[in-house]
Amino acid sequence: MIFEYQIPMFVLWGFFIIIIFYETLMYLRGKSSESWKPCSASVAKLGIDVREDEDGTEESQPFILYEYTINKTHYKGKKIIYGDIWTTNYGDSCDDIMGLKVGSKITVYVNSKNFNMSVLKQGYRGNFYWKLGVLLVAVILVLMLQ
Numbered sequence: 001m002i003f004e005y006q007i008p009m010f011v012l013w014g015f016f017i018i019i020i021f022y023e024t025l026m027y028l029r030g031k032s033s034e035s036w037k038p039c040s041a042s043v044a045k046l047g048i049d050v051r052e053d054e055d056g057t058e059e060s061q062p063f064i065l066y067e068y069t070i071n072k073t074h075y076k077g078k079k080i081i082y083g084d085i086w087t088t089n090y091g092d093s094c095d096d097i098m099g100l101k102v103g104s105k106i107t108v109y110v111n112s113k114n115f116n117m118s119v120l121k122q123g124y125r126g127n128f129y130w131k132l133g134v135l136l137v138a139v140i141l142v143l144m145l146q
Contacts, residue, residue: 012142016135023131029117030082030124036109039118041068043104044076048093051086060093061086064100066108070115077108077118083125096121 045065052058062085065078080096087093100106111117 009142016139016142020132020135023135026082026126027124030122032111033082033109033119033122036111036117036119036122038107039068039070039110041066041077041106041108041118043100043102043106046097046100046102048090048097050090057088058090059086059088060090062093062096064097064120066106066118066120068108068110068118070110073115075110075115075118077116077120079117079119081119081121081123081125085125 043064044067045063047063048060049063050058050060062080063078064080065076067074067076069075085093085096106120108118108120109122
């Protein structure tokens with residue numbers, strides 16, 4: 001006996017809409033960060049996260065916690081760059097934080113309209129159009145399988 005389970009269409013559509021919304025938001029925020037103002041900050045925490053996916057492939061990403069002060073108010077940030085920074089190349093993860101140590105003085109970029117939003121590197125990392133293309137192909141396949 002073969003177990004056959006169909007995912008309801010509203011669940012698939014909801015999934016696609018959420019992914020497209022999230023990726024678009026990350027892309028737009030990354031582009032917006034290119035106009036954010038530089039600010040001096042201090043590294044509070046630093047390292048590399050490592051995970052293993054289902055097929056045993058190891059992936060890593062850098063993490064950082066930095067602190068900065070604007071108008072006598074202290075803020076904390078942890079965003080390196082908008083987009084996807086998980087990689088199967090451990091060296092690529094190290095590149096984003098190379099030469100930094102706890103206590104290092106760095107420059108971060110802060111949104112002048114919301115001082116809680118900051119990044120270590122401006123822009124967006126990833127291929128937004130490729131991700132959007134894959135999602136559209138998936139939507140077309142779902143429509144064809146109906």
